[in-house]
Amino acid sequence: MAKxxxxxxxxxxxxxxxxxxxxxxxxxxxxxxxxxxxxxxMNLSIALLIAFCKxxxxxxxxxxxxxxxxxxxxxxxxxxxxxIIFIGFTFSDIAFRDYRDKVEGEYFxxxxxxxPISGAHHE
Amino acid sequence: MSxxxxxxxxxxxxxxxxxxxxxxxxxxxxxWVFLVQELLFFGALFVAFFVFKYLYPxxxxxxxxxxxxxxxxxxxxxLITSSFxxxxxxxxxxxxxxRATKNYLFATMLLACSFLVVxxxxxxxKFHHGLLPPHFFFGEGVHQTLPIxxxxxxxxxxxxxxxxxxxxxxxxxxxxxxxxGEFNSEFYTPVEMVGLYWHFVDLVWIFLFPLFYLVx
Amino acid sequence: MAHAVNxxxxxxxxxxxxxxxLTLDHKRIGIMYLLFIVISFALGGFFALALRLExxxxxxxxxxxxxxxxxxxxxxxxxxxxxIVPSIPASLGNFVMxxxxxxxxxxxxxxxxxxxxxxxxxxxxxxxSMISGAADTGWTFYTPYSTTTNTSVISMTxxxxxxxxxxILTGVNFIATIHKMRAxxxxxxxxxxxxxALYATAIIQVLATPVLAITLLLLILERxxxxxxxxxxxxxxxxxFQHFFWFYSHPAVYIMILPAMGIMxxxxxxxxxxxxxxxxxxxxxxxxxxxISFLVWGHHLFVSGQSDNxxxxxxxxxxxxxxxxxxxxxxWLSTMYGGSINLKTPFLYFLSFMVLFxxxxxxxxxxxxxxxxxxxxxxxxxxxxxxxxxxxxxxxxFIGGLHYWWPKMFGKMYSEFWGAVAxxxxxxxxxxxxxxxxxxxxxxxxxxxxxxxxxxxxxxAFSTMGTWVLGLGFLIMAFYLIDSLINGPPAPxxxxxxxxxxxxxxxxxxxHNFDVAPVVDHDPYDYxxxxx
Numbered sequence: 001m002a003k004x005x006x007x008x009x010x011x012x013x014x015x016x017x018x019x020x021x022x023x024x025x026x027x028x029x030x031x032x033x034x035x036x037x038x039x040x041x042m043n044l045s046i047a048l049l050i051a052f053c054k055x056x057x058x059x060x061x062x063x064x065x066x067x068x069x070x071x072x073x074x075x076x077x078x079x080x081x082x083x084i085i086f087i088g089f090t091f092s093d094i095a096f097r098d099y100r101d102k103v104e105g106e107y108f109x110x111x112x113x114x115x116p117i118s119g120a121h122h123e
Numbered sequence: 124m125s126x127x128x129x130x131x132x133x134x135x136x137x138x139x140x141x142x143x144x145x146x147x148x149x150x151x152x153x154x155w156v157f158l159v160q161e162l163l164f165f166g167a168l169f170v171a172f173f174v175f176k177y178l179y180p181x182x183x184x185x186x187x188x189x190x191x192x193x194x195x196x197x198x199x200x201x202l203i204t205s206s207f208x209x210x211x212x213x214x215x216x217x218x219x220x221x222r223a224t225k226n227y228l229f230a231t232m233l234l235a236c237s238f239l240v241v242x243x244x245x246x247x248x249k250f251h252h253g254l255l256p257p258h259f260f261f262g263e264g265v266h267q268t269l270p271i272x273x274x275x276x277x278x279x280x281x282x283x284x285x286x287x288x289x290x291x292x293x294x295x296x297x298x299x300x301x302x303x304g305e306f307n308s309e310f311y312t313p314v315e316m317v318g319l320y321w322h323f324v325d326l327v328w329i330f331l332f333p334l335f336y337l338v339x
Numbered sequence: 340m341a342h343a344v345n346x347x348x349x350x351x352x353x354x355x356x357x358x359x360x361l362t363l364d365h366k367r368i369g370i371m372y373l374l375f376i377v378i379s380f381a382l383g384g385f386f387a388l389a390l391r392l393e394x395x396x397x398x399x400x401x402x403x404x405x406x407x408x409x410x411x412x413x414x415x416x417x418x419x420x421x422x423i424v425p426s427i428p429a430s431l432g433n434f435v436m437x438x439x440x441x442x443x444x445x446x447x448x449x450x451x452x453x454x455x456x457x458x459x460x461x462x463x464x465x466x467x468s469m470i471s472g473a474a475d476t477g478w479t480f481y482t483p484y485s486t487t488t489n490t491s492v493i494s495m496t497x498x499x500x501x502x503x504x505x506x507i508l509t510g511v512n513f514i515a516t517i518h519k520m521r522a523x524x525x526x527x528x529x530x531x532x533x534x535x536a537l538y539a540t541a542i543i544q545v546l547a548t549p550v551l552a553i554t555l556l557l558l559i560l561e562r563x564x565x566x567x568x569x570x571x572x573x574x575x576x577x578x579x580f581q582h583f584f585w586f587y588s589h590p591a592v593y594i595m596i597l598p599a600m601g602i603m604x605x606x607x608x609x610x611x612x613x614x615x616x617x618x619x620x621x622x623x624x625x626x627x628x629x630x631i632s633f634l635v636w637g638h639h640l641f642v643s644g645q646s647d648n649x650x651x652x653x654x655x656x657x658x659x660x661x662x663x664x665x666x667x668x669x670x671w672l673s674t675m676y677g678g679s680i681n682l683k684t685p686f687l688y689f690l691s692f693m694v695l696f697x698x699x700x701x702x703x704x705x706x707x708x709x710x711x712x713x714x715x716x717x718x719x720x721x722x723x724x725x726x727x728x729x730x731x732x733x734x735x736x737f738i739g740g741l742h743y744w745w746p747k748m749f750g751k752m753y754s755e756f757w758g759a760v761a762x763x764x765x766x767x768x769x770x771x772x773x774x775x776x777x778x779x780x781x782x783x784x785x786x787x788x789x790x791x792x793x794x795x796x797x798x799x800a801f802s803t804m805g806t807w808v809l810g811l812g813f814l815i816m817a818f819y820l821i822d823s824l825i826n827g828p829p830a831p832x833x834x835x836x837x838x839x840x841x842x843x844x845x846x847x848x849x850x851h852n853f854d855v856a857p858v859v860d861h862d863p864y865d866y867x868x869x870x871x
Contacts, residue, residue, distance in 0.1 A: 011217050021207040028199050032192065035337035044176075047333035054329045062210045063322045071518060072155040079159040082546050083166040085633055087173060089649065090582050093637065094174050096646035138851075139443035139520070149446045149519040156511045156545055164549035167583060171557075171568050174579060257565030257573055268574035274566035278557065 010067045020061040027054050132303050134310035147312050154316045158323050165327050168279050172334060175275065179268045186264070186272035187335060189254055191245065195336035198241050199328065205234035206325040213318045216301070216311040224301050224314070231321065232294045235287055242284055249273070276335060283331060286324045293317045348750065348847040363448035364850060368455050369434030370748065373741075375459065376430050379421035386414035388810060391772070391803040397791050404789040408475035409490065411787060415478030420499045421462055423733055424591060427598035428544075429458070429509055431740045432537045434748060436513065438841035438848065439531045441522025441857040446515035454508040457501060464498030467491075477787065479588070482569040482580040486561045493559055500555040503548045506594075510544030513537055522840070524859035531839045531863045532621050536601025539625035543590045543597070543632060551587035554580065578643050585636035593632040595729060597625055599736030600667055603692055606739055607671045608864040609837045610686035611678025615864045617670040624663035631659050638707050642716045650709055657707030664700055668693065683835065684758030688739030691766045695731025699724060702777070717787075720780025723773045731769060738765075738816070745820070746830030750847040753823035757815060764812030771805025838864050 031050040039046060060066050065073055140146040176183050212227035253261035256277050257270035297317055300306065306314055349366045359367055390410040393402050402410065437445055445451050468474055474495040476485040485492050517538050521530070558580070560566050567573050569580045608615045615621065637645060637653030671693065680686070702724040706712050715721060746752055775798050780786075784795050791799065833842040844853050861868055 011214065014211070014214070017207060017210050017214070021203065024203045024206075025200065028196065028203065031333050031337060032196050035192070035333070043338050047338045048330075051330050051333050055326050058206060058322050058326055058329065062206050062325075063319055068151075072152060075155055075159050076162070079162050079546060082633055083163060083169075086163075086166065086550070086586055087170050089634070089637060089652070090170055090174060090579070091177070092652055093578070093582065093640070093645040093649035094177060094576075096648040097644075137448075139448065145519060149515050152518055153447060153450075153511055153515040156514050160507050160511070160545045160549045163546055164553050167550045167553040167586070171579065171583075174576070175568060178576070179574065255564075256560075257567040257570065259564065268567075270565070270573055271567035271575060274560075274564075274568060277564075278560060278566055 010064070012061075012064070012067075016061060020057055023057055024054055027057075132305045134305065143309065147315075150312050150316060151319075154319050158319065161323055165279075165282070168275070168282070169330065169334075172275055172279070175268075175271055179266065179271070182266035182268045183272060183338075185266055186269055186276075187338065189249075189252070189262075189264075190276070190336050191248075192336045194241055194245050195332050198238050199332045201234045201238045201241070202325045202328050205231045205238070206322050208234065209318050209321045212297075213311065213314050216306040216314045217308055219307050221301060221304060221306070224306065225298060228294055228298050228301065232291055232298070235291050235294070238287055239284065239291075242280070249277075279331060280335070283324070283327050286327070290317075290321050290324055293320065347849075348845070349850045350749070350847050352850055361452075363444070363452055365433050365437050365445045365448065365451060366748075366848065366850075366852075368451050369430050369432075371455060372425060372433060372458070373430040373748075375462065376422055376426050379417055379462070380426075383414055383418035383422055384810070384813065386410050386417065388806055390414060391806045393789070394791075394799050395803045396800075397793055397796060399789075405475060407789040408477075408787070409473040412474050412477055412495075413469055416474070416495055416499065417465065418729075419478050419591075420502045421465060423595045423729060424502070424506055425458060425509070426595075426733065426737050427602065427740065428513065428537055428540055428594075429454075429505075431602070431737070431744060432513065432533075432540075432598060433509075435744055435841055436534055436537055437516065437520065438747075438844065438852055439534050439839050440517070440520055441525055441840045441853065441859065442516065442520035443851055443853075444520075445512050446520055447512050450508055450512050454505040454512070457508065458505040461498045461501030461503075461505060464494050464501060466498075468495035468498060479584060480555070480558060481584075482558065482561070482577045483571065485558060486569065493562055496555040496558050500552055500559070503552045503555070506544050507548045507552075510541035510548070513541040514545065517541075522857045522859055528619065528622070529859050529861070529863055530622075532604035532615065532618070532625075533598070533601035533839075535622040536597045536604070536625050539629040540594050540597045542626075542629045543594050547587045547590040547594075547633070550583060551591070554583040554587065557583070578640065578645060581640050581643055582636070582645075585639045586633075589636035589639065590629075590632040592725075592728070593628055595733045597628060599692070599733040600625065602736040602740040602743070603667075603671060603689060605837075605839065606685050606689040606743060607674045608866075609743070609835050610681045610683060610689065611675050612681065612836065612866055612870070613674055613678035613864075614862070614866055615670065616673035616676075617666070618862070618864070620666050621670050624666045627663040628660065631656070631663070635660060635707075638712065641709060641712045654707060654709035654712075658704065660707075661700065661704050668697065668700075681835075683742075684753075684755055684762060685739045685743040685835075687759060687762040688735050688742065691762065691769075692732060692735040692739065695727050695735060695766075695769065698774075699727030699729075699731055703728065715780060717785055718780035719776040719784045719786055722786045723776035723780055726773045726776070731773070735765075743835070744841070745823070746834045747841055747846050747848070749824055749827075750830050751823045751827030752830050752834065753827055754819050757819040761812045761815040761819070764808055764815065766812075768805050768807070768809030768812055771808060772802050773805075775799075775802040775805065838866065838869075 027050055031047060034046050034050065035043070059076070065076070134143075136143050136146050140149070208227045208230040212224050212231060215221075215223035215227055249255060253259075253263075254273050255262070255270075256274040260270040260273065262269070262273075294317060297314055300313065349364055359371070362368060389402070390407060393400050393407055393410070433445070433451065437443070468491045471494060472489075472491045474480075474485075474492045475488060475490045476492060480492065480496060485496075517530070517534060557566055557568065561569055566575075568575045569577050571577055604615060604621055635653055635657045637649050638657045641650050641654070671689075702720070706715055706721060706724055742753070742758060779795060779798050779802070782795070782798075784791060784798075830846045832845050834846075835842075840853075840857055840859070841848075843857060
């Protein structure tokens with residue numbers, strides 16, 4: 001059970017933390033700079049990619065996953081998979097409603113049922 | 124354990140554990156599993172964010188120009204720095220440097236407070252312009268769906284802010300326990316656990332910042 | 340068979356109500372949970388009796404249509420959030436699981452007590468909703484009705500939100516306990532199957548419940564400050580609420596049934612005195628059910644206007660759940676084959692479970708089929724289906740488990756005769772109530788209706804009479820169980836000849852569970868070891 005006992009005693013050198021910290025700052029600047037340019041549909045992907053790199057650095061070094069592994073790693077990474085399932089299946093609905101709306105609209109003359117914006121509802 | 128002079132209060136392993144190692148690794152596992160639930164808690168909100176970004180892309184573009192990326196970037200730097208000071212705080216507790224632990228924890232707390240101060244100014248500006256959740260919205264915009272963006276903005280940053288607030292409380296609690304000399308290389312579990320929590324708060328912001336302030 | 344008299348059992352040592360309220364002992368926390376869960380069950384059952392009474396005739400009998408809506412909402416919300424989700428894990432699981440692992444306690448005893456008090460705190464909000472204009476939305480709180488009705492939705496959802504955290508913390512605690520607190524020699528495949536089931540349950544609790552929490556929080560905020568994402572008038576999408584809600588609530592169905600399946604595995608080996616058939620497949624199928632449960636939530640949205648793509652995918656994936664569930668049923672059957680069956684009360688509930696769960700499971704497959712569901716959706720067929728699984732499955736297992744561990748918990752034996760009588764009434768009453776509803780549903784009777792066509796009256800009346808038989812069964816049970824606490828003969832340490840570790844300590848156990856820390860060197864159900 002105590003296979004990962006080393007994790008208790010790992011004392012990470014300060015320079016590792018400083019390097020990680022610097023990398024995070026650089027990536028923050030990078031993401032801000034990248035957002036000043038318009039890459040069209042790539043904007044979101046670029047921002048997410050950089051955020052993902054930053055997040056990985058935090059998890060790997062600051063949260064000590066590098067020296068931990070084992071179940072904690074499986075649990076955390078696994079939960080991201082479940083989040084992807086959540087997003088993926090929700091979009092299997094949201095992103096494909098147009099088709100039926102269009103067909104029904106043709107036959108029944110219905111307006112788009114998802115976006116019935118009723119003017120200035122709020123003041 | 125007795126050779127640490129700083130250690131004024133000795134930790135006793137709880138009766139239902141066999142060793143301090145088992146106690147530590149169990150606490151850590153529990154904390155990670157707790158973070159898993161935190162991840163899905165915030166994750167659901169990100170799902171909502173993406174759904175409406177997909178449905179109303181132009182509205183998101185308009186809306187994000189109402190947010191100040193400079194303030195967001197400043198807050199990002201505050202939180203990243205606070206993560207660094209936190210991790211140094213844990214390290215000093217591991218190496219029996221009680222004074223350094225105190226200083227690092229204090230710095231972390233100060234940065235967290237700065238984050239909230241910046242957040243306060245941002246919120247005040249939104250209140251001023253009426254860029255608020257739907258029931259209170261009176262701002263001006265091209266898109267009629269604009270209130271949804273600010274509904275999400277206030278819920279997501281608000282919940283994150285509450286997590287920062289809780290974090291400040293936890294760090295204050297750590298500082299109190301540290302001042303009693305409870306932490307040393309043999310026992311620093313609470314520092315490590317609060318550290319994990321604090322990094323997670325940072326992690327959420329790492330995604331909130333580009334999604335709300337930069338890409339929209 | 341050391342007797343408790345000398346040092347006292349966990350029930351009497353230490354003494355005083357304060358030592359109970361502040362206890363960190365998992366056994367006492369389990370008992371306190373049990374008390375609250377039984378009260379919730381009685382309350383939810385009372386609402387069920389009341390609303391079935393109203394349905395005795397198509398005309399109004401006692402309640403108005405709005406009160407009827409509030410009744411079925413309260414019945415559903417209380418039964419789901421206060422009773423069935425915490426039922427087995429928090430009460431029986433809390434009590435038995437550390438014993439089964441040979442541990443002194445759960446990993447985080449203080450967190451365990453905290454989750455109990457969070458449960459009580461959440462329950463207070465639910466009860467407050469009850470007396471302050473009870474919610475009438477149905478337990479699913481669908482938008483946009485739940486954001487516009489003027490009944491007390493906020494306190495009910497806040498209650499469920501808080502109860503969610505109780506459930507999450509129990510899950511965190513159980514995962515840590517199962518990973519780290521096992522006795523020496525107790526490797527993963529020497530754990531009793533009930534522990535495996537609780538582990539799978541805990542995974543769902545941790546992964547799915549936070550989504551419920553955020554959904555209910557969004558609903559509360561929608562009603563107070565407005566978030567807009569569920570409000571179609573400003574471009575929000577009410578169907579998204581259903582996605583959010585069922586991302587939790589479908590896996591939650593397995594939070595309810597998985598621990599029940601765990602109890603079944605325990606009962607079948609003990610009362611057939613035979614090693615379980617296919618230990619590993621049962622263990623893995625629990626985990627498989629936990630994971631698949633996250634892939635099927637869309638079958639609740641077949642007629643809600645989700646895209647055809649999503650509906651088709653969800654329909655296909657729904658059939659997958661049938662595989663691990665069937666694996667379990669066949670394994671239990673195979674375990675019975677050639678076993679020396681001992682027809683004690685817990686085993687009667689095992690048999691009831693087998694019959695009722697199969698009916699519930701098969702009709703579940705029917706409802707998972709997209710084309711059939713379009714017809715059945717929103718009829719009594721669905722009501723009958725989920726009661727067969729939830730009540731015929733989980734409640735039967737809960738009662739079976741309660742009877743199984745009753746001697747261990749309280750050190751008293753109950754009357755086997757009255758146990759069998761109660762089980763008979765419950766089984767017959769249950770089928771009277773709910774099999775009728777399959778027929779009603781197939782004939783097109785919509786659920787949640789206050790009124791109905793005259794032609795449905797005979798079936799409705801029969802179903803209502805069934806609730807009285809069912810209620811009588813529970814009443815008998817309440818009497819003989821309370822009687823056993825006062826007059827019951829003392830229970831031996833191992834009245835059923837069980838193999839798992841909880842039977843190796845005295846009944847009721849001492850506060851620290853085991854006098855000597857157990858060392859495990861064999862499989863959990865290896866009856867050949869003792870029977871030769």
